Amino acid sequence: MIETINLNKRFGKLQALNNISVHCQSQHSIALIGPNGCGKTTLIKSILGMVVPDSGNIIFKGKNIKKDYTYRNHIGYMPQIGRYPDNMTIGQVLDMIINIRSFQGALDEDLIHEFGLHQMKDKRMRTLSGGTRQKVSACLSFLFNPDVLILDEPTAGLDPIASEQLKEKIILEKQKGKLILITSHLLSELDDMITQLIFMQEGCLIFHKNIDELRAETGEDRISKAIAYILKNQKA
Amino acid sequence: MIRIIKFVILDIIKNRIVLAYTLLLAIFAWSAFSLEDTSAKGVLSLLNIILLTVPLVSVLFTTIYIYNSAEFVELLTSQPIKRTKIWISLFAGLACSMSMAFLLGAGIPLFVYAETTLSIIMVSIGILVSLVFVSLAFFSASITRDKAKGIGVSIMLWLYFALLFDALVLFLLFQLSDYPIEKMMVGITASSPIDLARILILLHLDVSAMMGYTGAIFKKFFGTTTGMSIAFLLLTLWIAIPYLISLRIFRKKDL
Amino acid sequence: MRIFLSYILLICFVQSTYSKTIWVGKNHKFSSITPAIKAAENGDTVIVESGFYKEGNIVIDKSITFLGVGMPIIDGDRKFEVITIRASYVTVKGFQVQHSGYATLDDPGGIKVYNSKHVQILDNYLYDNFFGIYIQQGKHCLIKNNRIIAFGKAEQEIGNGIHCWKSDSLLVIGNHITGNRDGIYFEFVTNSVIWRNVSVNNIRYGLHFMFSHNDAYFTNIFKNNGAGVAVMYTKNVTMMNNTFIENWGDAAYGLLLKEISDSYIYNNRFVNNTSAIFLDGASRIRVEKNLFKSNGWGMKIQANGMDNVVTQNNFIRNTFDISTNGTLVLSTFDGNYWDRYEGYDLDKDRIGDVPYRPLSLFSVIVEINPPAMLLYRSFMVTLLDKSERILPSLTPDNFIDNTPLMRPLPL
Numbered sequence: 001m002i003e004t005i006n007l008n009k010r011f012g013k014l015q016a017l018n019n020i021s022v023h024c025q026s027q028h029s030i031a032l033i034g035p036n037g038c039g040k041t042t043l044i045k046s047i048l049g050m051v052v053p054d055s056g057n058i059i060f061k062g063k064n065i066k067k068d069y070t071y072r073n074h075i076g077y078m079p080q081i082g083r084y085p086d087n088m089t090i091g092q093v094l095d096m097i098i099n100i101r102s103f104q105g106a107l108d109e110d111l112i113h114e115f116g117l118h119q120m121k122d123k124r125m126r127t128l129s130g131g132t133r134q135k136v137s138a139c140l141s142f143l144f145n146p147d148v149l150i151l152d153e154p155t156a157g158l159d160p161i162a163s164e165q166l167k168e169k170i171i172l173e174k175q176k177g178k179l180i181l182i183t184s185h186l187l188s189e190l191d192d193m194i195t196q197l198i199f200m201q202e203g204c205l206i207f208h209k210n211i212d213e214l215r216a217e218t219g220e221d222r223i224s225k226a227i228a229y230i231l232k233n234q235k236a
Numbered sequence: 237m238i239r240i241i242k243f244v245i246l247d248i249i250k251n252r253i254v255l256a257y258t259l260l261l262a263i264f265a266w267s268a269f270s271l272e273d274t275s276a277k278g279v280l281s282l283l284n285i286i287l288l289t290v291p292l293v294s295v296l297f298t299t300i301y302i303y304n305s306a307e308f309v310e311l312l313t314s315q316p317i318k319r320t321k322i323w324i325s326l327f328a329g330l331a332c333s334m335s336m337a338f339l340l341g342a343g344i345p346l347f348v349y350a351e352t353t354l355s356i357i358m359v360s361i362g363i364l365v366s367l368v369f370v371s372l373a374f375f376s377a378s379i380t381r382d383k384a385k386g387i388g389v390s391i392m393l394w395l396y397f398a399l400l401f402d403a404l405v406l407f408l409l410f411q412l413s414d415y416p417i418e419k420m421m422v423g424i425t426a427s428s429p430i431d432l433a434r435i436l437i438l439l440h441l442d443v444s445a446m447m448g449y450t451g452a453i454f455k456k457f458f459g460t461t462t463g464m465s466i467a468f469l470l471l472t473l474w475i476a477i478p479y480l481i482s483l484r485i486f487r488k489k490d491l
Numbered sequence: 492m493r494i495f496l497s498y499i500l501l502i503c504f505v506q507s508t509y510s511k512t513i514w515v516g517k518n519h520k521f522s523s524i525t526p527a528i529k530a531a532e533n534g535d536t537v538i539v540e541s542g543f544y545k546e547g548n549i550v551i552d553k554s555i556t557f558l559g560v561g562m563p564i565i566d567g568d569r570k571f572e573v574i575t576i577r578a579s580y581v582t583v584k585g586f587q588v589q590h591s592g593y594a595t596l597d598d599p600g601g602i603k604v605y606n607s608k609h610v611q612i613l614d615n616y617l618y619d620n621f622f623g624i625y626i627q628q629g630k631h632c633l634i635k636n637n638r639i640i641a642f643g644k645a646e647q648e649i650g651n652g653i654h655c656w657k658s659d660s661l662l663v664i665g666n667h668i669t670g671n672r673d674g675i676y677f678e679f680v681t682n683s684v685i686w687r688n689v690s691v692n693n694i695r696y697g698l699h700f701m702f703s704h705n706d707a708y709f710t711n712i713f714k715n716n717g718a719g720v721a722v723m724y725t726k727n728v729t730m731m732n733n734t735f736i737e738n739w740g741d742a743a744y745g746l747l748l749k750e751i752s753d754s755y756i757y758n759n760r761f762v763n764n765t766s767a768i769f770l771d772g773a774s775r776i777r778v779e780k781n782l783f784k785s786n787g788w789g790m791k792i793q794a795n796g797m798d799n800v801v802t803q804n805n806f807i808r809n810t811f812d813i814s815t816n817g818t819l820v821l822s823t824f825d826g827n828y829w830d831r832y833e834g835y836d837l838d839k840d841r842i843g844d845v846p847y848r849p850l851s852l853f854s855v856i857v858e859i860n861p862p863a864m865l866l867y868r869s870f871m872v873t874l875l876d877k878s879e880r881i882l883p884s885l886t887p888d889n890f891i892d893n894t895p896l897m898r899p900l901p902l
Contacts, residue, residue: 406856
C-alpha cells in the first residue's frame with residue numbers, strides 16, 4: 001500500500017532519513033519505533049507530504065505522491081502535537097475540515113461521542129489541555145473512515161480511560177483490515193495492537209519484521225523485551 | 237479553495253485588527269477632508285497615508301498573521317489539499333481583506349470629496365500598494381521560520397521603501413548631478429513600488445510642475461496610456477514576484 | 492448688422508457730401524480690386540462684394556475706406572503680401588485675407604502697414620498667412636476684432652499674429668489669435684494699449700514685448716502658448732486683469748519678465764502654468780492682488796532683481812509658491828495669503844501671528860538639481876521641509892512674509 005524507496009532527508013547536519021526503503025502492506029498494523037530523533041516523525045511526515053524528502057520516492061497505492069495530493073484522502077493522520085488555530089472552537093475545527101475535504105461518505109463520529117467532545121464543541125482551542133487537543137486530533141484522524149491511519153504517539157498525554165478507548169478503536173479499525181502506522185515510546189501498550197514492527201535508529205532502518213517472526217527469533221513474548229533482546233545482541 | 241479563502245477572511249474579521257484599521261483609515265480620511273477647506277489638502281493627507289501607513293499596516297499585519305496561522309497551515313497540509321492552494325487561499329484572503337479595508341476606509345471619502353478620475357487613480361493605487369506589501373510580507377514570512385526575524389525583515393523592507401530609498405535617490409541625484417540622468421531616474425523609480433505609486437499620483441496632483449523640465453520626461457513616460465499601463469504593470473510585478481518566490485519556498489517547505 | 496447698415500448709411504452720407512463710392516463685384520464696373528483702388532481718390536470708399544479675389548499684392552496708397560461686404564476673400568496665392576497699406580487714414584474692414592507669401596526676408600503679411608498714421612484694421616479674418624497684421628512705424632492705429640489663424644508648426648516657419656514695430660499709440664483690441672509664432676509682438680512700441688484679446692495655442696509667446704515702454708495690457712487671455720507671455724527689456728508696463736492659463740513646458744511661463752522695471756502687475760489670474768511668473772533682472776515691480784493657483788511654481792525669482800513688492804496675492808495649491816536661485820533677497824513678500832501657512836491668529840486681526848517662509852527647502856533643492864523633482868511629496872522630502880521650516884539653515888532667512896493673511900483675498 002505504501003512503499004518508500006531510498007528516502008533521504010537531511011536537516012542541516014542531521015541525517016534524519018538515511019536511504020529508507022520500507023513497504024507497508026494493507027491489513028497490517030505496524031509499529032514504528034526507535035529512540036528519540038531517529039527519524040520516525042520525519043518518515044511519517046514525508047509520507048504525508050509535509051516534509052519533502054531530498055531524494056527517493058514514495059509510492060501510495062501504486063502511485064508516486066510527488067505530483068499528487070489526492071492520496072491524502074485515504075489517510076487519517078494524528079500528529080504528535082496537534083496544533084490548531086487558537087481562536088477556533090472544537091466544533092469549528094471539525095466543521096472546517098469536513099467542509100474543506102467536501103467528504104461525501106458517512107462520518108465516523110464514534111470517538112467524538114466516546115471522548116464526549118460533542119459536549120464541549122464551543123470551547124476554543126487555546127483553552128484546551130494537551131490531552132483534549134490529542135482527543136481532537138484522534139477524532140479528526142478517524143473521522144473520514146480512511147484506509148490508512150497514521151498515528152504519531154497517539155496515547156501520549158491521554159488519560160488512562162481515553163487511552164484505552166483509543167486503543168480499542170485502533171484494534172477495531174485494524175480488524176476492518178486497514179493499514180495502521182503507529183509510533184510510540186510505550187512499547188508495552190503496543191502488544192495487542194500490532195502485527196509488524198519497524199525499528200529505526202539514527203535515520204537508518206534497522207529491521208522490518210512480523211511480530212510472530214520476532215517473537216520466534218528472540219523467544220520473548222512481549223515486544224518490549226524482544227526489542228531489548230535485539231539491542232543487547234546488536235551491541236555484543 | 238473558496239472555502240479556505242472564506243475561512244481566512246472570516247478569521248481576519250474575527251481578529252478585529254483589520255476592522256480597526258478600516259475604521260482608523262475612515263476616521264483619518266473623513267476628518268482630513270472635512271477639516272481642510274479644499275479637497276486638495278485632504279487628498280495630500282491621504283497620499284501620505286497611502287505612502288506610509290498603508291504599506292506599514294499591510295506588511296506587518298500580514299507577516300504576523302502568516303506566522304500565527306502556521307498551525308492552520310500545518311493542519312491543512314495533512315489534509316488532501318494542494319499546498320499551492322493553501323498558499324493562494326491565504327494570500328487571497330489577506331489581499332482581499334487589506335484591499336477592502338482601504339476601499340471602505342479611504343475610498344468612500346475620496347469618492348465623496350475628490351474628483352472622480354483622481355479618486356479612481358488613488359483608490360486603485362492604494363489597493364495596489366496594499367497588495368504589494370501583503371506580497372512582500374509573504375516573502376519575508378517564508379524566508380525564515382523565526383517570527384521575530386520575519387517581522388524584522390518586514391519592517392526593514394518597509395523602512396527601506398518608505399524612507400531609505402528616497403534618501404538614496406537624493407544622494408545619487410547629487411552625486412551624479414553633472415550627468416543627464418533623468419531617463420535613468422525613470423528606471424530607478426520603477427525599483428520602488430512606493431515611488432512608483434507616488435509618481436503616478438503626482439502626475440495628477442502636480443500636473444503643472446510635472447510639465448516642467450524633468451517632470452516633462454516623467455509625464456512623457458508615465459503620462460501616456462502606455463506609460464500608465466507600464467507603471468501599473470510594474471506594480472503588478474511587485475505583487476507577483478515576491479509572492480511567487482514565497483510560493484516556491486512554501487512548496488518545498490518542511491512542516 | 493444694424494451697426495453695419497448705419498455705417499453704410501454714414502458712408503453714403505459722407506460720400507454724398509465729399510466723396511464717391513466705388514463698388515467692386517461681378518455686376519459692377521469693377522470686377523477686380525486693383526483698378527478700383529487706382530480709380531479712387533483720397534477720401535473715397537471702395538466696397539468689395541463677396542467673392543474670391545486673387546490679384547497678387549494689393550497696395551492701398553491713398554486715404555480710402557476699404558470695405559468688404561459678405562466677407563470677400565482676398566488670396567495672396569502663397570506668393571505675395573496680400574494687402575499693403577502705405578497711406579494714413581486708411582480703414583480696412585470685413586475681409587478674409589488669406590495665403591500670404593512665406594518668405595522670411597521681407598516678412599510678408601496678410602495686412603501690412605508701412606509708415607502710416609490713423610490706420611484702422613477692423614473685423615477681418617486672417618487665414619493662414621505668414622504674418623497676420625504687421626504694423627511698421629505706425630501711429631494711432633487701431634487693430635480691432637480681427638480673427639487671426641495660422642497653422643505654424645515650428646518657430647522659424649511662421650510669423651507673428653499681430654506684429655508691431657517702431658510704432659506709437661496703437662490700440663490692439665478684441666482680436667483672437669491662434670497658431671502663430673507670437674500671438675502679439677511689440678518691439679519698440681510705446682504708449683500703446685492691448686485690451687481684451689485672446690491669444691491661444693501660439694508656438695512661442697502669447698504676447699511678446701521687447702523694448703516697448705509705457706504700454707499697458709488689460710483683460711487679455713493667454714492660454715496654452717508654447718512659452719506663455721514675455722515682457723523683456725522694458726519699463727513702465729501695466730499688466731492688469733489678464734488671465735494666464737496652461738502655459739506648460741520646461742521653458743514655459745505664465746509671464747516671463749526679463750530686464751524690466753517700474754511695472755505694475757495687478758489683479759491677474761495665473762492658473763495651471765508650469766511657472767506663473769518668472770522674474771529675471773526685474774526691479775521695482777509691484778505684484779498685487781493676483782491669483783496664483785495650481786501652478787508648478789508661483790513665482791520664480793532670480794536673485795538679480797531688487798525692490799520688488801509682492802503683496803496681497805493669493806497663493807493656492809501651487810506645487811511651489813516661490814523659488815529662487817540665490818540667497819540675496821531684495822524684495823518684500825508681506826501680506827499675502829499662502830494656503831500652506833499653518834500659523835495661528837490669536838488676536839483675530841486676520842493676520843497670522845507668526846511669519847511665513849514661502850521658500851521651501853525642497854524648492855531650493857529642485858532649483859539646484861531639477862531631477863530631484865522626482866522625489867516630490869515623498870515622506871523624506873516632507874520631513875526635510877518641515878524641519879527646515881522650524882530651523883531654517885539653507886534657505887535665506889529674510890525670505891519671509893511677516894504679515895501672512897489667514898484667509899484668501901476675495902479676488
